Amino acid sequence: MTDPEIRLAQLWSLDNPPARDPAFAHAVTARIERRRLLWVWLERAAVAAAALAVAWAAWPFVSRELLGAAPLLAVAAAAGLAIWSVDLTFERLALGGYEDFTRDLASE
Amino acid sequence: MNANPLVGDLDIGLVEAARRGSDAAFEKIVARHQKAVRGFLRRLGGDPADADDLAQETFVAAWRELDRFRAQSSLRSWLCGIAYRKRLGQRRSQRRASERDAAFAAASALGGDAADAGDRLDLARAMADLPLEQRAAVSLCLAADFSHAEAAVALKLPLGTVKSHVARGRGKLLAALSRDGGEHDRS
Numbered sequence: 479m480t481d482p483e484i485r486l487a488q489l490w491s492l493d494n495p496p497a498r499d500p501a502f503a504h505a506v507t508a509r510i511e512r513r514r515l516l517w518v519w520l521e522r523a524a525v526a527a528a529a530l531a532v533a534w535a536a537w538p539f540v541s542r543e544l545l546g547a548a549p550l551l552a553v554a555a556a557a558g559l560a561i562w563s564v565d566l567t568f569e570r571l572a573l574g575g576y577e578d579f580t581r582d583l584a585s586e
Numbered sequence: 587m588n589a590n591p592l593v594g595d596l597d598i599g600l601v602e603a604a605r606r607g608s609d610a611a612f613e614k615i616v617a618r619h620q621k622a623v624r625g626f627l628r629r630l631g632g633d634p635a636d637a638d639d640l641a642q643e644t645f646v647a648a649w650r651e652l653d654r655f656r657a658q659s660s661l662r663s664w665l666c667g668i669a670y671r672k673r674l675g676q677r678r679s680q681r682r683a684s685e686r687d688a689a690f691a692a693a694s695a696l697g698g699d700a701a702d703a704g705d706r707l708d709l710a711r712a713m714a715d716l717p718l719e720q721r722a723a724v725s726l727c728l729a730a731d732f733s734h735a736e737a738a739v740a741l742k743l744p745l746g747t748v749k750s751h752v753a754r755g756r757g758k759l760l761a762a763l764s765r766d767g768g769e770h771d772r773s
Contacts, residue, residue: 482760489709490729495624495638502624502638503616506645507609513646 518569597661605652612652615661616645622662622730623669629725630673631714640676644669659739663732667740670722705763712762716755719743723751724759 495502537544544551597618603611623644627637647668648655655664713721722741726732727748732740738748 482763485705485763486709486728486759489705490629492706493625493628493729495621495628497621498617499620502620502642503613506616506620506642507613509642509646510609510612510649513650 515569598657601652601655601657601661604649612649615648619662619665620645623665625730626666626722626725627669627673629713629729630670630718630721631710640672641669644672647672660736663726663736663740666726666732667742670741673722674718708762709759712759715762716758720751720755723748724755727752728756728759 597615600611600615600618604615620641624638624641627641627644628634630637644665648665651668655661713724716724719741723737723743726737726740727734734745734748734752737743737752738745741748743751
């Protein structure tokens with residue numbers, strides 16, 4: 479190898495990222511989990527939109543019965559919303575990988 | 587059994603596990619190949635932080651497209667191929683001048699001793715003067731230990747073109763380094 483070749487190799491080695499970089503790996507994991515969560519939200523939004531469309535189409539035929547059962551339906555809707563919120567919250571905590579992250583840090 | 591010697595059995599195992607949904611396997615893939623992908627993107631020019639950001643996006647894309655990996659090449663050349671195409675997409679929205687500014691900023695920010703800083707700046711300038719395809723071939727084959735065949739797969743170029751890019755790029759970089767080295771010595 480000539481001097482410039484050796485110098486070139488030395489200079490390139492200065493640009494090398496570390497062989498092991500947990501912060502980078504965690505950043506990638508966090509991005510992936512955010513995409514996953516986004517997909518979950520999009521899927522649920524699509525289901526909700528479809529349900530809304532069905533309800534809108536069916537409304538003229540079922541309005542009398544539904545209005546009669548309005549108090550019961552309100553309670554059921556509130557309970558459903560609460561369950562969904564709790565589910566999403568725990569899902570988000572799990573997807574965030576906070577426990578994994580702290581465990582990894584402790585083991586290093 | 588792995589028929590392709592370019593693809594490590596460990597990588598194949600990790601890819602298969604990741605395809606089955608193992609996050610731990612994908613994290614190992616990231617850990618094993620982050621250095622190659624980040625180093626490649628950094629050498630293509632621009633701000634190292636932007637290069638790392640693009641490297642993260644590369645791994646997210648790889649996670650999404652893992653089913654498309656056919657083990658006809660090494661995993662790292664497949665990943666660098668994704669990185670290169672992302673970089674090409676990003677480049678379309680940038681001007682060459684901003685690339686040179688970023689290369690200057692990167693070389694300045696990296697520190698080190700004065701001789702290193704001067705030579706790194708010269709190298710960054712010389713790399714910025716190479717066409718992107720040539721820069722990519724040089725980055726893979728000279729700066730990293732990719733074979734010409736691996737680089738050809740990653741860059742989706744004919745093998746002969748890669749060899750010619752590497753030879754020409756190497757010549758230009760060595761010439762720039764010798765010339766600028768002489769100037770540094772005189773100053």
